Amino acid sequence: MAEAALTELAGIVGESQCTAAASEREFFAVDGLTPGCVVYPDSAEQAAQTLEWAAGRDLAVIACGGATKLGIGNSPRKYDIALCTRNITKVDYYEPSDLTAGVGAGMALTDFQKQLKPDGLWLPLDLPGCAKGTLGGVVATNASGPLRHFYGAPRDMVVGMQIATPEGKLIRTGGRVVKNVAGYDLGKLMIGSYGTLGVITEVNLKLFPLPAECQTFVLSVGTLDIARDLRRRILALPIELLRMVLLDAEMAGIAHPGLQPGRPACGPQIWLEAGGSKSVIDRTRKELEAVSRAAGAKFHSCEWEASEKVWKMISDFANWFGKTYPGAVVLKGTMPIAHGEEFQSFAQQEAQNEKIKLVVVSLPGVGMLELGLLGLQNAAQAAGFVSRIRKVAEESGGALTVISATAEVKALVDVWGGPETTFELMRKLKAAWDPEGVLAPGRFVGSI
Secondary structure (H helix, E strand, C coil), X not given: CCHHHHHHHHHHHCHHHEECCHHHHHHCCEXXXXXXXXXXCCCHHHHHHHHHHHXXXXXXXXXXXXXXXXXXXXXXXXXXXXXXXXXXXXXXEEEHHHCEXXXXXXXXXXXXXXXXXXXXXXXXXXXXXXXXXXXXXXXXXXXXXXXXXXXXXXXXXXXXXXXXXXXXXXXXXXXXXXXXXXXXXXXXXXXXXXXXXXXXXXXXXXXXXCCCEEEEEEEECCCHHHXXXXXXXXXXXXXXXXXXXXXXXXXXXXXXXXXXXCCCCCCCEEEEEEEECHHHHHHHHHHHHHHHHHHCCEEEEECHHHHHHXXXXXXXXXXXXXXXXXXXXXXXXXXXXXXXXXXXXXXXXXXXXXXXXXXEEEECCCCEEEEEEECCCCHHHHHHHHHHHHHHHHHCCCEEEEEECCHHHHCCCCCCCCCHHHHHHHHHHHHHHCCCCCECCCCCHHHC
């Protein structure tokens, strides 16, 4: 980026908060594209001014926090500025008795949890890259892990937010209270928009009490048919589970504390976590033991230390898989709960036919799956596999997103997929919020 432009940006955010250093630019690279500079605004006002400045010069901006989800999305058409929100961390308000807080979007989730813990509260999210992930990034990507089974996704916890627009405006949506009936909440458009409509600078959140105790149970199910039967039985029980995850045989072999990494278990496993008082956990154990016997599954409890390691691995599956197997492809599927095991079985058969190694982690109680692909011969094989199983997912009323892949794979298959009928609506929203195409051009659905 030209020295004059850097000087102008420094006038907005401060000289120390604007850099063209190669190391920092490379850290925020996307699919081989490196920004001309990185800016670190200290406030929402600076973020809005930066966007307005970029829009006036036809420059493209990609917003980020901890950069844990920067690889998700189609390859950008252009990329001039990385706008990092990590310095926007002010706590606007915190009301423990009301279970609400308003926090700067750049605050790391782990730092926020530390502030809540003394009051016996937390934001119940266990998501990929949570050690570095920021609250704004969590909301912008609607990222969630196994705790989604009980607590829901970030969109269920956000009661309001502040957004910086490419016009240089700051817009507040929602409010500070959990119940807000003042009309349609425009903030909902931002949740899961991956920073393509505006930059989230503050989020107002609903908080939750920490469980008194937690206990993990593992059910070895042998086959997907047994897993399907158990899923139905468990969801019909008069109990509440914090987490429910189905691991395929390969992942169960990696995760199970009694087995060596890479050694397959006897079959798929269902991992469950209960939370609450000792009496609640004891009752949950009895219910699960009974239903396991009825379905022909093996049941056992898991010690906290061992289970915590596994939960972290499961929650961080996409990042863990990508780092363990460089060049691997990671997919995320969402679909009606009743179709989860059937889709998984189809994907496994397709992988076997193609001689692709497939590892699957699913949330059977909410209809989500993550799939890791290994042994791909080339980008064309990866794109063909994605297209075939995506077609089945969409026919089941679901969707399939590419979470991690090389730029070569992304060039052959749209990361998002989805029905063509939704593209026009997406384009209209993009045109209304970002008419100049400043924010992450080409990265979202339909390459908008």
